[in-house]
Amino acid sequence: MNVLRSQVCSILRRPIYRQIASVTRPFIPPAQLVFHDTLLEPGAKELDDSTVEALEDETDRRELEDDEFDPNDDRDKPHPDSPNFYSCRSSYYDNIVELQTAISRTRGTLQRLHLLPLPEFARKSLKPMPTVWKTPEEMTTDFETTMTISRYRRVTALLNELNEYLRIATTAGYADVADKIGSIISIFESGKKEAFLSRGIRKLVQLDQHGRSYTFGKRKTSSARVWMIPVKASSLQLNYDVNVEEALGLSDKPKRPPVNVTVSTILINNLPIAEYFPQPVDRERIVRPLKLAGVLGKYNVFTIVRGGGTTGQSGAIAHGIAKGIFAHEPETGTVLKRAKLLRRDPRMVERKKTGLAKARKRYTWVKR
């Protein structure tokens, strides 16, 4: 028997490194650890025995007092909030994971409801739901990480897929599924969605409490504000032509057909049209939208026009009147559109260019 062996065994039986961090024991940085041999620290004073004993007692006491917290025990260390903690972009990956989960769950639900895979004809008849996602800058604050293009694209790809499922669910009529998807999507939708989607679309002109429409027309550098109100057919106009004898057929005078029409009054800067525009071409241009829509004599028009010359002003008024007719009677939209009256004429005076005498005119070519 080896006496050393028993000694080695006894030595070996004692754990040598008791300070190694394990799963159950929380990680304590070295600076916070209490060292028995403080002589190893730089600039450390040599401790006398009483101090060392006091420190040892303190450590033992602490270990015995705090039952919950044991720095050497792995079970008591604080857990990270998310499993993606060590990626340093926990919020981003969390959201990605949640979106993917939502997609897979929704896909499952729709498959069970036999809505997926959808045939081509059904896909074409889905309700269009255009969406506008938040900008990368806005998403940066949400995800707490810089949204590079690749990350943004990854997120929007997932959102677009969710939006497709939302379309399918709403068109199919499953409101609860649609609501759930909608709640997820709404977190990522931009606040300017309405404004962005309604860009370029004609705003509906509202009639005020008297039934007047207020529209704006422009041509070249002229602008016209146009108010249109329906003409009230007064009974006084009709009395002119009523004659008892004629009505009963007793008179021998030649019978003339009655003229029962209301007439439109057009006032431009408070002057009648014949006074403001002496040229017949300008007058015809202004009356043309009323003629095409067939509403001559139905509306009275009052305009205030500024800027430009005769052609520009008459064109602006015509544009405003066309828009006003469209506001009162949307059925005339086709006719006015075909006649290009609802369109603001984009032709403007072309600028003069360097090296040219005018916009297009070149200087006289000289051979030498």
Place this chain on the structure above:
Amino acid sequence: MALASSRPSFYRSLQGTLTGLPHTRGYANSPPGQQSPFKIQNVKNSGTSKNKKAFSRKNRIGAFRSMNPSQLTDPVLQPHSNLSVPSFKPELMTEDRIGQVVAFNQTPHDPIKYFGIPKNMLLEFRLLSQRCSVIRNITVFTAEELKSAASKPSHKTRYVLTGPSGCGKSFLLLQAVQFCLAEEWIVIYIPRAKTTVNSTTTHTYDLRTQTYLQPNFAQQTLRRILEVNSSNLQTLTMREGLNYDRRSFSSGTTLAQLASAGSKDPVISSVVLETLLNELSRQSKIPVLLAVDDFQAIYNQKTLYRDPHFSAIRPYHLAIPRLILEYASGKRSFPKGAILGAITAADPMFPVTTELMDELRLPGTHPRSAYNKRSKILQEYAQGLMNLPVPEEFSPREAASVFENWMRDNALTAPANDEVFLAKYTESAGNPKAFVWQGILGTLEGAAPIVSENTPWPQLREGRM
């Protein structure tokens, strides 16, 4: 460059011809119709065509010569109009006849022919097959006024027809003239009163009256009055005799004889006109109408006449304008009758003056204050004038009648339907002149193009309404 090089040769050749020829006038020698005597020899003409003979006078085809009228066989050029408009009668001046078109037919004492009419109306009557006008509500009103004026002195019925340009003042005046003539009045109609003040007739200073007489105008006026009112003037006789310039008229001579004597001799015409008007102012048998168009011209302080010191002559110093002014102001009056004047809104040479605007209470284009210059004399001459505003727009019924009238006279290029009528009415805002001249006659609208259904280009079909 070619021209520059040809110039020296031109001068050389000219010198040659000038020095070579004796002193004769070349153009007299050469026979007419042939080569021009001034044609330069030996000059290189770059740019002329080779075939000069094709354009010579005798080789020209008659394609650009005017055609014989009998060769105009196209139906468009055939004159045919189905205008059968009833002629003007005083009985038609009633409320239920408003909007009816009536014609002024040719009569032996036609005032349009003898007195004349303003230029715009003349042009319109030339276009129409018949001389038509429409009865408006203001016509009926004026007729009523004139009927009541037939028994009142003229200083009680002095109207001035006012309104914006083109609203029908001259037409209304003509209707009043025709009405009064039909009612057996004596009518003195001066259609263009600005000819009395724009220095187009001779004027001579008369010491006796201390005014400038206008003998030629007086002569013309007497002739016109005589032609139109001969029957009435023959019934009236002079109360006092007249002795002037070795001519004497005894007290019993008819006014017709007096007028005819004055219309033949410009020397006595001014005096005769004055006497005639005096006689008419004394008789109370027949009402007299004095109708003056361009009424504002005689109220302008400065006429176009100049006196020997080159200062402008005032209208009240000229004989004829003074006459009109005196009757218009009521200083002279016919025992029965009326004075009617119509202003011309758009004559920049003779605008409506401040005195007239004050009296007639017209708004005018510029604001007036007490500090504007006014002539006291003209204010006096404008006293008591009454404003008769002519409505500035046709009613739809009147406009429809006018439209139908022109339509029946084949004046419309556009299809005659309600749309065209309403469009023209709206464009002209009902203004009569604009409606007729710029609406009906001035429109370029034609019939809509007919595109067949088989046309291969769909965009042509698209354009159809």
